[in-house]
Amino acid sequence: MAGRFISLEGGEGVGKSTQIKRLAEALRARGHEVVETREPGGSPGAEAIRKLLLEGEAERWTAETETLLFAAARADHVARTIRPALARGAWVLTDRFLDSSLAYQGGAGGVGEAAIRQLHAIGSGGLLPDRTLLLRLPAESAAARASTRDGGAGDRIGGRDASYHARVAAAFEALAAQEPERFRPVDASGPAGDVTERILAALADLL
Numbered sequence: 464m465a466g467r468f469i470s471l472e473g474g475e476g477v478g479k480s481t482q483i484k485r486l487a488e489a490l491r492a493r494g495h496e497v498v499e500t501r502e503p504g505g506s507p508g509a510e511a512i513r514k515l516l517l518e519g520e521a522e523r524w525t526a527e528t529e530t531l532l533f534a535a536a537r538a539d540h541v542a543r544t545i546r547p548a549l550a551r552g553a554w555v556l557t558d559r560f561l562d563s564s565l566a567y568q569g570g571a572g573g574v575g576e577a578a579i580r581q582l583h584a585i586g587s588g589g590l591l592p593d594r595t596l597l598l599r600l601p602a603e604s605a606a607a608r609a610s611t612r613d614g615g616a617g618d619r620i621g622g623r624d625a626s627y628h629a630r631v632a633a634a635f636e637a638l639a640a641q642e643p644e645r646f647r648p649v650d651a652s653g654p655a656g657d658v659t660e661r662i663l664a665a666l667a668d669l670l
């Protein structure tokens with residue numbers, strides 16, 4: 464049986480990595496094989512590209528170069544980790560995927576959506592998740608959670624200004640409205656267990 468491919472999206476600090484772990488536990492308890500992964504990264508080659516993307520000066524790369532590096536990392540992640548796991552019948556849960564490129568490099572960075580989708584077609588055969596959970600949290604709460612976690616030391620992209628992150632959030636909302644079948648918005652506020660229940664409800668038709 465082919466597996467299921469689920470992505471979690473949203474800004475920094477909304478709780479994506481926390482929820483991936485909780486969702487993986489819930490799915491394993493139902494007897495599924497689960498692969499937890501993340502972007503940029505998720506395969507040895509893509510983790511090497513991750514360092515190039517997240518370390519160094521904010522202006523290290525142009526928006527276009529950054530887009531190509533994310534697409535290259537994603538191509539390796541898809542070929543080496545995601546497709547083999549899906550072929551075995553596993554559930555693949557990824558912390559970010561294509562929609563992060565569309566929101567950050569596209570909506571906020573100004574690179575065209577069609578170009579990003581074309582790179583995805585070339586690099587990753589256009590693979591899309593079966594479901595994308597968009598975790599929604601007010602910007603102040605997300606920033607407070609992220610700064611508790613990182614002590615205020617953001618990476619190259621997380622450290623960009625509030626207007627950049629506001630454009631990211633608006634772009635995610637627009638993507639969710641464009642593809643209501645694939646996307647499910649999830650209220651990410653309140654205790655982690657409540658958020659996991661909302662996520663399981665948003666996957667009920669796939670379970």
Ligand SMILES: Nc1ncnc2c1ncn2[C@@H]1O[C@H](COP(=O)(O)OP(=O)(O)O)[C@@H](O)[C@H]1O
Pocket residue numbers: 474475476477478479480481482558608609611612651652653654655656658
């Ligand atoms: N529901 C929640 N309530 C309070 N704090 C949370 C909740 N979910 C996650 N956190 C904490 O907020 C911080 C950011 O969460 P994380 O899962 O790393 O977010 P993301 O992966 O989206 O950046 C972490 O310190 C985490 O422990």
Ligand SMILES: Cc1cn([C@H]2C[C@H](O)[C@@H](COP(=O)(O)OP(=O)(O)O)O2)c(=O)[nH]c1=O
Pocket residue numbers: 474475476479480501502503517533559560561562563564565567568618620621
């Ligand atoms: C996958 C992806 C991530 N990013 C950004 C979003 C984050 O700022 C950063 C990944 O950092 P990471 O620390 O993994 O994410 P988070 O802060 O959500 O826990 O890379 C893009 O700009 N484009 C992409 O395609």
